[in-house]
Amino acid sequence: MKVALKSLGCRLNEAELEHWASGFQADGHQLTTTTDNADLVVVNTCAVTCEAAKKSRQLIRRSQRRNAKAKLVVSGCYSSLQPGEIKQLPGIDLVIDNSDKDRLVDIVKQRLAAEAMPVTATEPDETALFSRGRNRAFIKVQDGCRHKCTFCIVTLARGAERSRTIREIVDEINSLHSRQIREAVLTGVHIGGYGRDLGTDLTALIKTVLDETDIPRLRLGSLEPWNIGGSFHELFDNPRFMPHLHLPMQSGSDSVLRRMGRRCKRVHFVKLAEQLRQHVPDLNITTDIIAGFPGETPEEWRQTLDFCREIGFPHIHIFPYSARAGTRAALLPGQLPPGIKKLRCKELHHLATQMKHDYMRRYPGRNFKVLVENDTEELNGKQVRFGYSPNYLRTTIRVSGASPRPNSIVTAHVREYDEGSGTLVAEAGFSGAPGRPGTRLYPSQGFSACR
Numbered sequence: 229m230k231v232a233l234k235s236l237g238c239r240l241n242e243a244e245l246e247h248w249a250s251g252f253q254a255d256g257h258q259l260t261t262t263t264d265n266a267d268l269v270v271v272n273t274c275a276v277t278c279e280a281a282k283k284s285r286q287l288i289r290r291s292q293r294r295n296a297k298a299k300l301v302v303s304g305c306y307s308s309l310q311p312g313e314i315k316q317l318p319g320i321d322l323v324i325d326n327s328d329k330d331r332l333v334d335i336v337k338q339r340l341a342a343e344a345m346p347v348t349a350t351e352p353d354e355t356a357l358f359s360r361g362r363n364r365a366f367i368k369v370q371d372g373c374r375h376k377c378t379f380c381i382v383t384l385a386r387g388a389e390r391s392r393t394i395r396e397i398v399d400e401i402n403s404l405h406s407r408q409i410r411e412a413v414l415t416g417v418h419i420g421g422y423g424r425d426l427g428t429d430l431t432a433l434i435k436t437v438l439d440e441t442d443i444p445r446l447r448l449g450s451l452e453p454w455n456i457g458g459s460f461h462e463l464f465d466n467p468r469f470m471p472h473l474h475l476p477m478q479s480g481s482d483s484v485l486r487r488m489g490r491r492c493k494r495v496h497f498v499k500l501a502e503q504l505r506q507h508v509p510d511l512n513i514t515t516d517i518i519a520g521f522p523g524e525t526p527e528e529w530r531q532t533l534d535f536c537r538e539i540g541f542p543h544i545h546i547f548p549y550s551a552r553a554g555t556r557a558a559l560l561p562g563q564l565p566p567g568i569k570k571l572r573c574k575e576l577h578h579l580a581t582q583m584k585h586d587y588m589r590r591y592p593g594r595n596f597k598v599l600v601e602n603d604t605e606e607l608n609g610k611q612v613r614f615g616y617s618p619n620y621l622r623t624t625i626r627v628s629g630a631s632p633r634p635n636s637i638v639t640a641h642v643r644e645y646d647e648g649s650g651t652l653v654a655e656a657g658f659s660g661a662p663g664r665p666g667t668r669l670y671p672s673q674g675f676s677a678c679r
């Protein structure tokens with residue numbers, strides 16, 4: 229069969245798609261990037277916001293409309309939280325709950341009689357990621373969360389924390405690297421809680437991956453700020469551990485954070501950011517902010533804006549608050565009208581753009597390694613390839629002479645910052661000493677996590 233895999237939402241959903249892709253390929257099926265010619269379409273849904281649930285419904289309808297003959301399988305948080313709504317949508321052949329996600333390929337084979345071609349019909353060195361047009365692997369290290377933030381529906385959808393063993397994760401990364409994957413991203417619902425059920429922790433996992441694999445680049449997905457402490461900063465002394473952390477704060481107001489049920493105060497985050505940047509000066513710290521949380525006053529919103537200015541985030545994921553049935557925040561008084569939330573999102577977006585420009589303007593004249601990720605495209609009338617620096621800055625590489633190949637890691641010299649595209653413009657093959665953002669320049673100091 230030809231199998232099309234579609235996903236919305238978080239990196240964990242992407243990691244699950246990659247797991248299914250490998251499973252379908254191992255059974256001899258062929259992956260396709262379009263639903264038009266697929267025999268089977270699998271949609272991994274999201275429900276983190278009302279808008280995400282809406283987009284999930286749209287993706288399901290669009291997949292069925294574009295190819296009504298294909299079998300349609302739906303899984304993910306939206307389908308698990310709203311099975312009644314899913315049943316109202318036409319053309320779905322099978323719904324698989326989050327609790328059965330790890331067995332999705334086997335369930336599809338059993339329930340839909342998905343006959344596979346002989347394994348030899350698949351190219352022996354073909355990697356599912358390349359078949360889907362990707363070369364960065366998302367590795368699911370755990371699922372579920374024990375914390376109960378008042379706005380979050382994911383805890384209900386994903387359940388209790390469950391960790392994969394370190395050996396299983398290391399073996400998966402080694403297998404992917406043997407098939408030319410150059411970068412792995414460890415992801416989960418609450419990766420900071422990794423190993424709690426196994427008697428280990430995230431730091432031990434990262435150290436083991438760095439010690440027992442040769443993957444050139446290792447990243448983390450979203451990490452709660454209160455999960456950073458102790459000797460975590462020393463992990464960045466290994467140049468294969470990429471200097472980028474996405475630390476979702478959600479608000480810069482302590483009173484709003486209390487209503488959210490968050491475990492970090494503003495002062496603790498500021499101190500943590502200062503300590504991390506002292507050890508890793510080019511560390512890229514990004515965050516999530518929710519605008520218009522119930523009861524959020526103009527003063528509390530001003531505190532959030534001031535907090536963002538103080539940290540100077542190069543990138544912010546901005547979300548208007550979305551009331552989710554079944555969460556405590558949906559029952560809080562002071563639900564704000566959409567107009568106020570929209571204005572606050574716009575105001576923060578303007579600030580975030582300014583902070584991104586300020587951060588990116590530091591890099592012209594610098595050299596670093598770039599993972600080249602795609603085919604040639606045109607930017608401002610010139611042929612370029614896109615890639616990412618170690619600290620996750622989008623970089624265009626001008627193509628002249630011998631063009632860098634997709635999935636190669638090249639030394640690039642940054643010539644300028646293009647504000648229109650929001651990317652650094654660089655030239656590959658620079659012969660000077662490669663500078664790695666995040667090189668340790670200052671003595672190590674003790675760290676205090678958020679309490």
